[in-house]
Amino acid sequence: AKIIAGILILLLPTFFLGASFTLAASMLIKEIKKGRKNIGLLYSIEIAGSILGAIIAGFLLLPVLGFQKTIFVAAGISFLSGFLFLERKPKHYFIYLIIVAVAVLITMSMVEKPQGFFLENSAFGEVRVSNETGWKALYINKLYQCPASENGTTFLEKDIANTALGKTTDSKILHIGLGCSFTLAEILEHNITEVDVVEINPAVVRAADEFASETNNALHDSRVNIIIDDGSQFVRNTKKKYDAIIITVSEPAIAYSLPLYTVEYFRIMSQIVDDGILGVWVPQVGYENTRT
Numbered sequence: 001a002k003i004i005a006g007i008l009i010l011l012l013p014t015f016f017l018g019a020s021f022t023l024a025a026s027m028l029i030k031e032i033k034k035g036r037k038n039i040g041l042l043y044s045i046e047i048a049g050s051i052l053g054a055i056i057a058g059f060l061l062l063p064v065l066g067f068q069k070t071i072f073v074a075a076g077i078s079f080l081s082g083f084l085f086l087e088r089k090p091k092h093y094f095i096y097l098i099i100v101a102v103a104v105l106i107t108m109s110m111v112e113k114p115q116g117f118f119l120e121n122s123a124f125g126e127v128r129v130s131n132e133t134g135w136k137a138l139y140i141n142k143l144y145q146c147p148a149s150e151n152g153t154t155f156l157e158k159d160i161a162n163t164a165l166g167k168t169t170d171s172k173i174l175h176i177g178l179g180c181s182f183t184l185a186e187i188l189e190h191n192i193t194e195v196d197v198v199e200i201n202p203a204v205v206r207a208a209d210e211f212a213s214e215t216n217n218a219l220h221d222s223r224v225n226i227i228i229d230d231g232s233q234f235v236r237n238t239k240k241k242y243d244a245i246i247i248t249v250s251e252p253a254i255a256y257s258l259p260l261y262t263v264e265y266f267r268i269m270s271q272i273v274d275d276g277i278l279g280v281w282v283p284q285v286g287y288e289n290t291r292t
Helices: 002-028 032-065 067-086 092-110 154-166 182-188 202-211 231-237 262-268
Strands: 116-121 127-128 139-140 142-148 169-176 191-199 223-229 242-247 273-280
Touching: 002 032, 032 067, 032 116, 067 092, 116 202, 127 202, 139 202, 154 182, 154 242, 154 273, 169 182, 169 231, 182 191, 191 202, 202 223, 231 262, 262 273
Parallel strands: 169 191, 169 242, 191 223, 242 273
Antiparallel strands: 116 127, 127 139, 139 142
């Protein structure tokens, strides 16, 4: 049923998106002799627009507006493009621009604004800390990540930290995926000398400060080094050796998390662990913890 629903939802917009190039070509080509030249020009404009759109959306709109509002802006630009194709009088272009801009602004203002202690749009989606479930929790792009329990951390963080570290002493730890910083707090309860925390999203680091009271201000412990980087890229390039690696990133369905769940990267990580432990948190139904 979900597959059929997805097909029905995507069928109409993809059909019209595919037809847009043919429509533009038919409107642009007036003479057969100039057909190849005009088609080439149209392809060039399309490619340039795709490049420019990707840059603007990825580096400007998504970090500033977030996913939902960026979609509204993109839809408004699409409507405006349609009006410009249909209207031959340039003097009306400005009127259409105002109409579309007002429609987009009104629609964006009607979108429900999520409430929380912390809210920031980032290149990886909306980062929010709120207590809508009864417990203070972190959400990334509206996906539930980690909650605070009555005592701060939950059994999941304690389980993976205790399992991976055991009775290690004077250890150097690599922790990939900060989240709420609960796992970091549990790591610091052991006899370690240094923790390198690799987090791809700087907004998550700022959000983790909202859990300072539950984590005994773990982020600002003198043994902690915060590194803003892609976890997979970091383990590929680092020259350091660690006594243990603890990975608590998002589920493999997330593109930037997937490499860390592959055999290739397990082999790479095995080379930077000095006969130590690799602990990986594997999300399952109910967010249960799996030891590896």
